[in-house]
Amino acid sequence: MTHHGREAPKSPAIPVTVLTGFLGAGKTTLVNHILTARHGQRVAVVENEFGDIPVDNDLVVETDEEIVEMANGCCLCCTARTDLIDILNRLARREHLDRVLIETSGMADPNPIAQTFFVDEEVASRFRLDAVVTLVDAGHVTPHLDAWDAGEHHTGPGRQVADQIAVADRVVVNKTDLVEAAELDTLLARLRGINATAGLVTSCHAEVDLDAVLGIGAFDLDRSAQADHRWLTEDDSRHWHDPEIGSVSVEISEQLDRAALERWLGDLAAARGADLYRLKGIMALAGQDCRYVLQGVHRLHELRPGAPWSAAEPRRSRAVFIGRGLDATELTAGLRACAAPRVTAEA
Numbered sequence: 001m002t003h004h005g006r007e008a009p010k011s012p013a014i015p016v017t018v019l020t021g022f023l024g025a026g027k028t029t030l031v032n033h034i035l036t037a038r039h040g041q042r043v044a045v046v047e048n049e050f051g052d053i054p055v056d057n058d059l060v061v062e063t064d065e066e067i068v069e070m071a072n073g074c075c076l077c078c079t080a081r082t083d084l085i086d087i088l089n090r091l092a093r094r095e096h097l098d099r100v101l102i103e104t105s106g107m108a109d110p111n112p113i114a115q116t117f118f119v120d121e122e123v124a125s126r127f128r129l130d131a132v133v134t135l136v137d138a139g140h141v142t143p144h145l146d147a148w149d150a151g152e153h154h155t156g157p158g159r160q161v162a163d164q165i166a167v168a169d170r171v172v173v174n175k176t177d178l179v180e181a182a183e184l185d186t187l188l189a190r191l192r193g194i195n196a197t198a199g200l201v202t203s204c205h206a207e208v209d210l211d212a213v214l215g216i217g218a219f220d221l222d223r224s225a226q227a228d229h230r231w232l233t234e235d236d237s238r239h240w241h242d243p244e245i246g247s248v249s250v251e252i253s254e255q256l257d258r259a260a261l262e263r264w265l266g267d268l269a270a271a272r273g274a275d276l277y278r279l280k281g282i283m284a285l286a287g288q289d290c291r292y293v294l295q296g297v298h299r300l301h302e303l304r305p306g307a308p309w310s311a312a313e314p315r316r317s318r319a320v321f322i323g324r325g326l327d328a329t330e331l332t333a334g335l336r337a338c339a340a341p342r343v344t345a346e347a
């Protein structure tokens with residue numbers, strides 16, 4: 001484009017951080033940590049969901065200056081790379097954008113996402129990939145890595161977990177509160193075995209120094225000797241998902257009884273915890289004026305008060321369950337059975 005016969009000055013490329021990590025590792029927690037830190041930057045967040053009902057955008061903190069864009073549907077890596085290009089090109093037209101964070105779904109292979117920054121010219125001219133940051137759940141990753149080591153390469157999520165660690169420029173080992181020091185040391189050594197070059201940082205509730213995750217410059221041209229050329233070669237054999245892993249979304253209009261919900265969640269965790277990788281939702285509890293945020297990873301879950309319901313908003317509960325061999329009918333019926341008694345009697 002010319003301006004008064006001269007080349008218009010090119011604005012500097014906007015750095016993009018791809019946040020990846022298995023379900024529940026702490027990606028949204030890290031996004032919120034970054035958004036709420038006092039860095040004075042305008043940050044756009046691109047969220048990708050695994051599940052029919054978008055929940056993640058409700059879990060990301062609301063701030064005035066940041067923009068949240070959604071890329072719904074299946075994994076970004078399978079179907080939505082063109083969506084990502086469209087979103088980025090739209091974002092590029094905005095003024096004052098300092099940085100983009102892409103939070104991938106816990107099931108996504110970050111490889112094709114990162115490739116987008118090299119293969120699409122328009123994107124490449126506006127944005128530069130800063131780094132792939134992989135979150136690891138210190139409390140839950142070990143069984144996945146054990147399965148991977150045991151050769152279960154095609155039957156479990158171990159491959160995704162190992163891939164996400166392998167492609168990282170920085171690994172954030174989160175949830176250190178869930179493990180003893182010795183266990184953490186063993187895990188760190190194991191992670192170095194999978195990826196010897198990525199810097200490792202540990203965190204609790206993803207509270208890391210921003211310098212540890214932003215401005216890494218892993219793909220800078222002047223550091224190209226270190227660049228990982230796997231990004232530039234499309235290899236379909238790496239593009240794999242476990243067919244048994246899926247998501248079940250449930251949306252119900254009845255208000256829920258908190259005690260019944262807690263009881264059901266406890267039973268579900270006991271019976272299906274190993275296969276229930278992730279559980280999250282916005283719950284409408286009877287007698288409460290605010291939404292309740294439900295978060296779960298395997299057998300652990302928490303239900304805590306969130307933002308108040310706005311007057312116009314229907315008080316509905318929405319939940320997404322992600323795991324292996326989940327039974328949609330059973331989950332839907334289970335959640336419905338938690339409806340507060342008064343509402344059940346009217347139904």
Ligand SMILES: Nc1nc2c(ncn2[C@@H]2O[C@H](COP(=O)(O)OP(=O)(O)OP(=O)(O)O)[C@@H](O)[C@H]2O)c(=O)[nH]1
Binds near residue numbers: 022
């Ligand atoms: N104990 C503990 N819990 C944590 C920590 N960090 C995050 N959590 C909790 O773990 C749950 C999952 O965290 P998220 O940030 O939503 O994880 P995520 O990777 O975005 O999850 P997906 O979107 O499902 O892939 C939430 O209940 C968090 O509050 C931590 O350091 N320790």
